[in-house]
Amino acid sequence: MSENAQDSIGQVLREAREAQGMTLEEAAARLRLMHRQIEAMETGDFESLGQPVFARGFVRNYARLLGLAPDALLARMEGAPAEPGPVSRVEPPLPRSWLTSPWLILLMLGVLVVVAAPIALYWWLNSEGEEASTYQARSGVRPPPVAAPAAAPASKPADVPPPAAAVEAPPVPPSEPATTATEPAEAGAPAAPAVPESPAAEGTLQLEFGDESWVEISDATGRMLHRQLNPPGSRIEVRGQPPFDLVIGNATQTHMTYNGRPIDLKPYIAVTVARFTLEE
Secondary structure, three states: OOHHHHHHHHHHHHHHHHHOOOOHHHHHHHHOOOHHHHHHHHHOOHHHHOOHHHHHHHHHHHHHHOOOOHHHHHHHHHOOOOOOOOOOOOOOOOOOOHHHOHHHHHHHHHHHHHHHHHHHHHHHHHHHHHHHHHHHHHHOOOOOOOOOOOOOOOOOOOOOOOOOOOOOOOOOOOOOOOOOOOOOOOOOOOOOOOOOOOOOOOEEEEEEEOOOEEEEEEOOOOOEEEEEEEOOOOEEEEEEOOOEEEEEOOHHHEEEEEOOEEEOOHHHEEOOEEEEEEOO
16 A cells, blocks of 8 residues: 555545544544554554454444545555556466366276275185185095094993882972072163263354454364454354354454353453453
8 A cells, every 4th residue: 555545545534533523532432442543544554453454444434433435445545556557468278188187087096996995805805715615625624523422331230139128208398499599680671771971062153243344263172163254234153162262353343142142242352353262
């Protein structure tokens, strides 16, 4: 950005403020900015306002406060070449065959590996079993027969003289079967159901932007859930595992809720950026 463009933007802002009889302190209070930030815009020192996206947001809000059209000032901030650059003719690239595309070659190699690996594994497992059976057939090896247990020879009963007199023994009452100390558990008894682990609770963030705002949101796992510049009037909804780490640019123009509960961003705002960690 040239110095003349910076001076002209700052001069337009300063003259508009003075024409309305507004002081620097009043402008800073209404924009919720510091006194030095208003002076930086009126002197064209936009580099001291931070990143270009924040500087454009400051100028847009200041121009709207003074009743000016912000688009014209922003176009002058971004700058445009005074003269068109030389146009050189670029020869069109030679047509390439789709068969020589490296992505297609990699895809074909991947498909070949996926198809060939199971076939090779199946062939290798079957070849081991066939080799073992072929070796047994060629060598004539047979498993040794299992000998049956020999039967015990019947002993010849000895001549026993008959008893002199048969004595009838008194009848013995049948004894009750002994009970074991412990009884086996009933077959088919249902096992105690396993207690499922409760999944980690998720949180839902909703942000509405009254003006252009840069937002970065990451969850407890370190995964970046949202990172982009959001246009005015837009709205986003982000879900993840708390706690969340947030960076919200132009936070004064942003409305935020967490699980339906509004969150006040003012305590976390430094200049116009809010940086904080949102717990459960």
